[in-house]
Amino acid sequence: MNVLNYFENTVSKYPNKIALVDNENEYTYSQVMDKAKKIATVIKYQNKKPILIICNREVSSIISFWGTIYSGNFYVPLDENIPLKRLKAIVENTNPNTMILMKNNATIEEYCLAKNIQIIFWDKNLDNIEIDDTFINNIKETMLDIDPLYMVYTSGSTGTPKGVIKSQGSMINFFQSFQQTFSLNQDDIFGNQASFDFDVAAKDIFLSVFLGAKLVIIPKKCFLMPIELIKFLNKFEITILIWAAAAIRFVANSKVLFKKKPEYLRKVFFSGEVIQIKELQQWITNLDGIEFVNLYAPTEVTGNCMYFSIKELDDRYSKLPLGRTFSNIDVMILNENNLPICENEHGEIYIRGSFLAKGYYNDFEKTIENFVQNPLHNNYPDIVYKTGDIATALNGEYYYVGRADNQIKHMGYRIELEEIEQMVYTGFDKIQRCCALYDKDKNIIVLVIQKFSEEEINVRDILSTTLPKYMLPSKYLWIEKIPENSRGKLDRIATLNYYKGYGEI
Template sequence: MNNNLTEYFKNTVSGFPNKVAIDDNQATMSFSELNKISDQIALEIVSKTKDSRQPIAVYLPKNRWSVASFIGIFKSGNFYIPLDIKSPGERILKIIETLNSSWIITNYEHKENLINLGYQGNIICIEDVVSNPISEDAITKLEQISNSIIDLDPIYSIFTSGSTGDPKGVLISHRGVIDFIEWGISTYDITDKAIIGNQVPLYFDMSVLDIYLMVFTGATLHIIPEEHFAFPIKLIEYVNEKNINLIFWVPSVLNNVSNFDAFSVIKPTSLTKILFGGEAMPNKHLNYWRNNYPNALYSNLYGPTEITVIATYYIVNRTFKDDESLPIGKACKNTQTLIFAEDGKPVKKGEMGELHVRGSLLAYGYYNNSEKTKEAFVQNPLHNLYPDIVYKTGDLVYENDLNEIIFVGRKDSQIKHMGYRIELGEIETAILGIEEVGNSCVLYDDNQKRIVAFFKSKKTGVEIKKELMLALPKYMIPTKWINIEQFPLNANGKINRLELKNML
């Protein structure tokens, strides 16, 4: 086992120097080219900075240069932070302020954006770096740096927003990524023959699986053009054209294929492994995929950013009704899941509680934010004999009779209505189980004290409500129904609940 990601990448480059590593639909980059460019980036960083293990942000579009920058940064002994070039300037400046970082990698085009935002730190432009020569002494220097990196050193920080809206930088170690990717390779039998179709933005933690399966195995990574995901038929055509056989997408994208009945026009020809995560996967839409494309492996992956992408997984191995909840399964290797009631005591099987996670995939916490870290990363409630940190996910779950974990909803989406405790996710699942309902999102209107259902269907709210009353008690039935043709999505491809909330 290697101690850091540089060593894994070095072995892959040695084994597959001329193979395509990345195809971003603009150009391709072989492993040897990716190695050279990331070396040039690393050497530029080393020549301009004094310390290692420092945050270096990447402000670039989603393409091969971003991935090369990530690799160059960890080769330099530092850790990277992907920034969203479409994010509001105020949020970018908040992240930079939290990092207290004086270095950002970008290109000529986006350098002007940073300056206009008021950024006064140092900028490294990709165009200035890729022509730099690499001497033997420089290679020796990078090898020395690689030897100094241990698996507990940070490799990246991805910023998420909490309930306050302030970005929090989740800090992940080399060990977290190594354990996660080695688990993924073993669980899903990933080899250099994998052709990966990336969907999520590179500042979203799900992209870690796509990038590092490439780094570890010699698989080819295709960065699918963002605009294709709005057109399911065009998306499947692209997947077939590139012979993509492995995807890890958010359910909303898979649901879109189902809603448009894209398989009546075209079906995948190369996909063998279909992984999904980031939000709940409705069985109605999964059943559409499984019925129309039955020979692929389907797997539900669950995990907050704070747990190096994934904490639990479920390989779909039985049939489900449309209105059933899909399990999030069992814990990944070297990960333990614990479910606690509100009083801090473990729940019994079948009882709902908040999911806590411990293991080597756990993040260090939030960069430069000890207060928020202490709130979410806590001592294991089972004992106080030695430091044993667990992460409070804020997710409500229970364990079924098959020892599978079932996700119910967010703790902060659990409401008290008419004296009852209600999980809005349970209502969503029931609505999605009704025939001809394409999508659903259920929110609580705090001002009017009512449950509101957004839905996409040819049926009316009255018709859906009538059917829903056969599945749920009266106090859980939404009192306001809004039929929406197109659900707003955030940059990660998930339903934008905040935008829907503003419509109330």
């Protein structure tokens, strides 16, 4: 089975059912298939090549994804506001023949012309296309589940774009396990929040189609006006949210749930970074009977590999555990001696199983550095992904601690900077953002805190009651807003640069 088999099975069951909705358009499943096949016919001369798609928040972007799949190629979603420098780096990495644009973009068009890249315009090139059924049927018959499905770019700690390739089989396996765990159905209505170049969005796109459900794209402006966001969710009777943690935090911090409630929600999934208990508590307090699910996986895993389901919170949890693994995926947390961690011990997360990505596009060296032989044995090839994420075991649960990149050696101790941040969030309800940095020149820990009032509270005194002395920051810097990246995640590099500009390094 490949993803087109799943897609066409849904089309045969629900040809006239609305599949995709945006602010101005809606398409049935049969209309999506028709448009997708036209796109495939336009780009049919290629095979298993990356097709770059400049996305906006309209259904045309998703239909272009399916058109690319029908053509036997794999799609690479890029945001319409992508900086030209980053686009050039991705083009250098992929060497594409074709790019699909949703609308005119003079800068990108000029660049494509100079690089001899074919441009397909969604609104200009498809009207008079006659579908080549012979070509498309051949693609469906020869397509394998190991073939690439899509590729997303992640900057990584170095800032250099890396293309992570997801296979068709990994998405199918994830869907089967996710569906088995959470019992979603064809009557569900998904409310998409994540931009399409963000891996979170792939869950909306493929889960909704495999189920025969409806996917509604939430306009960006709704995330500037919380009341309008809740009204939108109610207007379209949204039942499923698979959102980035930053969006969950935005709603919580707005306090909108005390004023107006989503009326149709059944399940809320979130991932991307650690969400604080106090932020989730607002959702749980105001919305009865809804299942909330904390999801974990790096970009190098299709979908997610671990989940923790919550319907109510109690005093057992000061932060959210990673929870259980999905079926057909295995998570190992190993110490420096490559042994499973014990209680209160830290270790690195390794992942194995059918959800793993294929590796990095045109970067074999990086692929074999991170996708390695299982360190527990050498008996046969058993590839695992070495995540660089650190976790710990407490009271029978596993908890995310931070990135190995953010681990320092200070005063003879190994310290996770993100553990300091977690203690700040636990001890201070009003602090929404903070970032622990290490000043190597001065050999001190610096805590940068986002202001929440004119009064700067004495954070050090409180932290001294919960952290050992060697983990206490030596300097505290209050700023108006902690930098965030395009995903709404804490931007550590930008925060460090701010600190440098502040004259401290």
